[in-house]
Amino acid sequence: MTADPVAASADWLRAVRRGGTGREHETALRDWPRGDLRAALDTDDARLALWTNVYNAAAQSVLAASPEAYSEGRSAFFGAPIVTVAGRDLSLDDVEHGLLRRSHPKWTLGYVANPVAGAYERAFRVRERDPRVHFALNCGAAACPPVAAYTRDGIDAELDAATASYLDTEVEYDAEGDVARVPRLMLWFRGDFGGRDGILAMLREFDAIPAGASPRLRYRAYDWSLDAGNWG
Template sequence: MDGATGDTTDTPSAVARQLLERVRREQPTESREHALAALDEASLADLRTDRRSALAFWLNVYNATAQLLLERRPALYESRWRFFRTTAATVAGIDVSLDDIEHGIMRDKQSKYGLGYLPRLARCRFGPAYRLDVDPRIHFALNCGAASCPAILSYDAETVDQTLDGATEQYLAQHVQYDEVLDRVRVPRVCLWFVGDFGGPSGVRAFLRDYGRIPRGASPSLSFDGYDWTRVPRRFDTSE
């Protein structure tokens, strides 16, 4: 049991949450990583059929394993090309990178390049049945260790949408600046990198209206902040 609190449930959702919690508490993670690798295809049925279960699972796996990768192989971060493409986790016997999880699965096999308008050419061994429709809120939930990344939360299938809304609202409140006089709004860089995920510039504005960052009738010009890639210590949301 790694010497940590015993875990008795090995469903995919439970394993992912337990792994993230052990990372948060800086407890040994080997048994949860082995449990993740030992899952079989039958046990992953919910990830193929239930959006909320899949969303919560992959968010937790990404955030947990990104932190473990940073801890165990810190030099990889000096080359982000390598960092995002190296194996970060083994799920049901399948090795996946952070790019596989984010772009191959959670963004419905969309390229990380091309502003969210181009398909991803790289192969992911989790096929079409596992792909999720693009949800731009994930860009305010995934943490790769950079200073501009959002704080890490734990996600549960039953409440994943509410938790994602809270994470998005918190990040936008910290990083969006609206200038009514200049009719301009400064937004996070991810809104440019993945503008297609939002439905284009007009979709970004609609997204900001939905989260109360610009007035309902406003249609300001967009400017995009830079992204601070400075590596920072683990940033878990302490309000949970």
Template sequence: MTADIASVPAQFLLAVRRDEPVASLLERLAAVDPDDLSAALNSDDARLAFWINLYNGVTQWALDADPERYENRRTFFSTPLVTVAGSDLSLDDIEHRILRRSYSKYALGYLRSPLRDRFCERYELDARDPRIHFAVNCGAESCPAIAAYTADRIDEQLDWATEGYLAQTVEYDPDAGVVRVPRVMLWFRGDFGRKRDILAFLERYEQIPPGVTPRLSYRDWNWSMHREQYADSEIAAEK
């Protein structure tokens, strides 16, 4: 039972995609014992898959139920939408307090909040992984495609998601010495590191050639709502 709870967000996400009932899955998440959840989420791989799937599933589920929620995005992201182990969580809780370890979304990702939620701190990642920004989908047109992630393959899956998103959004102009990158690399610059770290990240995913040091330029972000922006192929979750 303890191990099974780790796969519930993936099942929930796929049920939302297929327009299947989700009440029993939400009940399981709400009722799970906090210690059992800790035992199931015993690595960053497990935590990444669990919380990314939950974030994406809850976002689509909430927007499917009431698309008008998106008109006030600040409230949409900050209002509790799902209960896990008896704690009510918002999308901001999942993304910024758990996945991003309470690094402020208002300080370019450089400052960690001194006022941390005990529940979120218990289940947060041991280290930030900037690739989450190419996996979490908040419902906007500029967001990455949604897939169901699995703990045993999360590293390669995040590489796949990152590679695909960057291939669609990065533009390198060698003559001008400029590389145009997704705006999340500015908003959460601290997650990616210094400029040289960002350039190394872009080189890793073959968006710039080795050894170049172009200036960074940031794309505009399209906040228009785009629901059901799923990847072409599903990653099967065990049921």
């Protein structure tokens, strides 16, 4: 068993992809001493990689075992504790909005942080939000990006690749109408991206719109139909 929780999370995800449970890796993460976890998560790269892998592995595990859980109500699916890391039971919402988005509740569009986040969340959340993570998380919806395993040393390039691929697929630029149709994720988490200016800067950076363009933004509908097992 690896001594690195980030590697353990990637191994769990890869095991699920192969049709297994990855139970030994899930158990290792459950029992990881908190002091050791804190020492291992010494950079935001490590934190991003760990929590992205944990989110995707937990979601895909539940969908593989009980796909009906997805159709029984999104509030329950996202809000029920389904994974334990270092003794703390976590829901998908806990992982995404508490740990990966630095305690920004999902209903605030990314502009307002939770002022009363708990001690565990404060200890293990990212230090700075990275909007690219929205193009790495997969809850099983058809509009979600493909699932991939992320590494502490390679996550910057890996998130760039995931972002470029997702935007290439999901952004439609109409030069004549001066409109860009963009993923709804950019509306739901507008503050994470830095508002309209930040969204446009990202679209230019990843060649989704021309370098000098500043189009109006239209947000595409999100396809919530179940599409589990969308592996990259």
